[in-house]
Amino acid sequence: MAKYRRETYQNPDQPPKRGHKGCLVVIVLVVVLLAAAAFGAFSVMQDVNGRDKLGDEVVVTVQQGENSASIARSLKDAGVIKYPNIFRYYLKYTGESANLQYGDFTLVQGQSYDSIIETMSQYVKKETVSVTFPEGITAQRFAQLMEEAGLCSAEEFLDVANNGDFSQYKFWKEIPENPDRFMKCEGYLFPDTYEFFVDDSVYNYVDKLYAEFDAKVTPELRQRASDLGMTLEEAITLASFVQEEAGNAEDARVSAVFHNRLAEDSPYPRLESNASSYVQNPEDNNYIYNWIAPYYGGWDNIPENIYNAYNTYELNGLPAGPISNPGIDAIEAALYPDEEYLEGKYYFFVTDKNGVYYYAKTKAEHDANVSKAFSVQ
Structure with missing residues (x-):
C-alpha cells in the first residue's frame, strides 16, 4: 500500500510568516525608537524652553556683521544651548534674526531661546577706537x-x-x-x-x-x-x-x-x-x-x-x-x-616743485624736462 506524504506549498508572492520571536524583536525596536524620539524631542524642547537646572554665567561676544550660524555656534561653544541648528531655525521662523545686536552679552548656560534673544537684542555699546590709514603708507x-x-x-x-x-x-x-x-x-x-x-x-x-x-x-x-x-x-x-x-x-x-x-x-x-x-x-x-x-x-x-x-x-x-x-x-x-x-x-616723467608733471618719449626729451622742472622757482 502506497504511503502519501503531505507537503505544504507556499505562494511565492507572499512573504514568509514570522515567528513569535521575530515579532518580539520588531516590537522592541519600535519601542526603543519611539523612546529615543521622545527623549530627543524632550531634549530639544528643554533646549528651547530652558533647562530646569541652569549653569554658569558666560560672556558671548558677537562681532559686527556676524551671521546667525556663527552666533549659534558661539552659543553652543559657550554651553548656552545644545542645538545650534535648532536655534537658527527658531530665529528664522520667529523673525528675530535681524534684531540681534553685536557686542559682549552676559548669558546663562541653559536659559531659554526667548530670553537669549531678548538679551542679545539689546544694543551693548562696546568701546571702539577709530584709526585712519592714509593711502600709500607702509x-x-x-x-x-x-x-x-x-x-x-x-x-x-x-x-x-x-x-x-x-x-x-x-x-x-x-x-x-x-x-x-x-x-x-x-x-x-x-x-x-x-x-x-x-x-x-x-x-x-x-x-x-x-x-x-x-x-x-x-x-x-x-x-x-x-x-x-x-x-x-x-x-x-x-x-x-x-x-x-x-x-x-x-x-x-x-x-x-x-x-x-x-x-x-x-x-x-x-x-x-x-x-x-x-x-x-x-x-x-x-x-x-x-x-x-x-x-x-x-x-x-x-x-x-x-x-x-x-x-x-x-x-x-x-x-x-x-x-x-x-x-x-x-x-x-x-x-x-x-x-x-x-x-x-x-618712458619718462619728472615733476617740478609745484607738482607739475613733464612726460617724455626719449632720454633727450627727458633730460630737457628735468632741466625745466629744476628751474621752476
Whole structure:
C-alpha cells in the first residue's frame, strides 16, 4: 500500500510568516525608537524652553556683521544651548534674526531661546577706537598707527600681519613665497578709516584690513589683471609705485609710463623710480632708505638680497613686492593705464616743485624736462 506524504506549498508572492520571536524583536525596536524620539524631542524642547537646572554665567561676544550660524555656534561653544541648528531655525521662523545686536552679552548656560534673544537684542555699546590709514603708507606705518592708538604694539601687529594664517582669502594664498621679499603683508593692508574694538585680538585687527582689501579687489579687477597678463601680486606692486609717484590725477599717465617700461620690447626695462632706489636722501620717500634700512639697523646692514630685490635702478622689471599699501584709485590706474600715453610710448616723467608733471618719449626729451622742472622757482 502506497504511503502519501503531505507537503505544504507556499505562494511565492507572499512573504514568509514570522515567528513569535521575530515579532518580539520588531516590537522592541519600535519601542526603543519611539523612546529615543521622545527623549530627543524632550531634549530639544528643554533646549528651547530652558533647562530646569541652569549653569554658569558666560560672556558671548558677537562681532559686527556676524551671521546667525556663527552666533549659534558661539552659543553652543559657550554651553548656552545644545542645538545650534535648532536655534537658527527658531530665529528664522520667529523673525528675530535681524534684531540681534553685536557686542559682549552676559548669558546663562541653559536659559531659554526667548530670553537669549531678548538679551542679545539689546544694543551693548562696546568701546571702539577709530584709526585712519592714509593711502600709500607702509606696513610699518600701519603698525605704528595701531600702537599710537593703544590697540597693540607695532611688533605684534607686524608679526600677525606677516605670519598669521589668513588662508580664508584667495589673495593671501597667491602671494609668492619669496625669500627676497621684505614684508609679506605689504600692499594688502587696505588704507581707510576703521573702527576697532578695544581689547580685541591682533588677528581680528589685521583681518579687518585684509577683509576690506578682499572686498575692494573685485573679480572684475582680477580679470582685468589677467587680461593684461599680470598676476594680482604684480598689479598691486605696480599700483604701489603709481601711488608713490603720483597718488593724484596723474595716476593713469604714470601707470602708462611704467607699463611701457615693463613691456617685453622696452628699451628701458627698469622702473628707475626714486620711490625705491639706491639714493640715500632723508627728504625722498624712498622705501629702501626710509623703511628697509631702519628695520635692519642702518643702510649698511641691509641684506644684499633684499637691497638687490628692491633697487629699481639696477633691477629689471618689478621688485620683489609692493613698496606701500595703495588705495583703490592707484590699483585701478595700474590696471587701466592712459591709452594715449601707453600707445605714445612715453618712458619718462619728472615733476617740478609745484607738482607739475613733464612726460617724455626719449632720454633727450627727458633730460630737457628735468632741466625745466629744476628751474621752476
